[in-house]
Amino acid sequence: MLNRNAFIVFIVGLVPLSPAPGVEPRSEDNAPAKDQQRLLKDIVSAPFPLPITRVMDLLEQQIKYIADRERLIIAFNRGDYENALQGLQRLADRGDGVAELYMGVIYGHGHGVTKNHPMAVAWYRKAAKQDVVQAQNNLGVHYTNGQGVPKDYIQAYKWFYLAAAQGNSQASRNRDTLARRMSTGQIGEARKLAVNWIEQHGNDPRYHTQPLQEKVE
Numbered sequence: 001m002l003n004r005n006a007f008i009v010f011i012v013g014l015v016p017l018s019p020a021p022g023v024e025p026r027s028e029d030n031a032p033a034k035d036q037q038r039l040l041k042d043i044v045s046a047p048f049p050l051p052i053t054r055v056m057d058l059l060e061q062q063i064k065y066i067a068d069r070e071r072l073i074i075a076f077n078r079g080d081y082e083n084a085l086q087g088l089q090r091l092a093d094r095g096d097g098v099a100e101l102y103m104g105v106i107y108g109h110g111h112g113v114t115k116n117h118p119m120a121v122a123w124y125r126k127a128a129k130q131d132v133v134q135a136q137n138n139l140g141v142h143y144t145n146g147q148g149v150p151k152d153y154i155q156a157y158k159w160f161y162l163a164a165a166q167g168n169s170q171a172s173r174n175r176d177t178l179a180r181r182m183s184t185g186q187i188g189e190a191r192k193l194a195v196n197w198i199e200q201h202g203n204d205p206r207y208h209t210q211p212l213q214e215k216v217e
Contacts, residue, residue, distance in 0.1 A: 069098065076102060081112025092123065097130035104138060108147075117148030128159060131206060136163035137171040144178055153182050157190035162197060165207040 069091060076084035085106055091099035100123050106113060108120030121142050127135030136159045142148050143156035157178055163171030179187055198207045 069096065072099075073102070076106075076111070081106065085112055092126075095126075095130075097127045097132040097135070100124075100127035100130070101132050101135045101138075104135060108138070108142075117142065119148075121148035128162075131162075131166070131201065133163045133166045133168050133171070133206075136160075136166075137168055137174065140171065140174060140178075144174070153178060154186055154190045154193070157182065157187065158193040158197070161191065161194040162207070165194070165198065 068087070072084050072087040072091070076088070084102075088099045088102045088106070092103045104120045104123035104127065105111065106120075107116045107123065109115065121139065124135045124139045124142065128139045140156045140159035140163065143152045143159065145151070149155075157175060160171045160175035160178060164175050182190075201207070
């Protein structure tokens with residue numbers, strides 16, 4: 001038998017993922033957040049303590065799921081965009097945040113499809129709302145440059161701030177560079193939006209991997 005908390009802690013540390021390509025701009029320290037959404041939903045709904053047979057069944061399901069996604073990522077990195085697109089689209093339509101990020105990369109860079117910035121933004125937004133750090137940074141880049149969305153420095157700063165708060169050094173540099181183009185009032189408004197986001201997400205510990213800037217009143 002295994003209690004719920006011990007099992008969740010164990011699962012969260014399971015199986016690292018491949019780094020995502022196409023971060024705008026690229027950075028060597030970017031790695032996608034672990035996406036355990038499907039399995040965690042099963043855990044929450046399951047009666048505890050779990051029999052060891054059910055534990056093993058859940059582990060097997062998650063490993064197969066991650067292996068399937070890794071296979072698609074490898075195909076993408078090989079340039080096999082047709083197969084990667086079909087599989088990643090399937091996972092993204094089911095709400096997989098990492099797959100949503102890759103769909104944004106595919107449309108943002110025209111990998112096997114016609115380049116489509118509005119479509120890229122739509123996928124990045126879905127992933128960013130699941131706190132996928134590269135998607136947050138990429139969304140900030142699109143708002144900064146007005147690609148697929150109207151240029152909006154406040155929204156760009158907010159997304160850079162959130163990615164930087166998860167420890168993404170590229171987003172931190174993007175945020176600080178953008179701040180030189182903004183007024184004090186714009187920066188204050190953007191920080192409020194970012195802090196409100198963090199508070200609405202229950203002060204997720206991922207957002208405290210580096211010290212946040214001062215809290216905005």
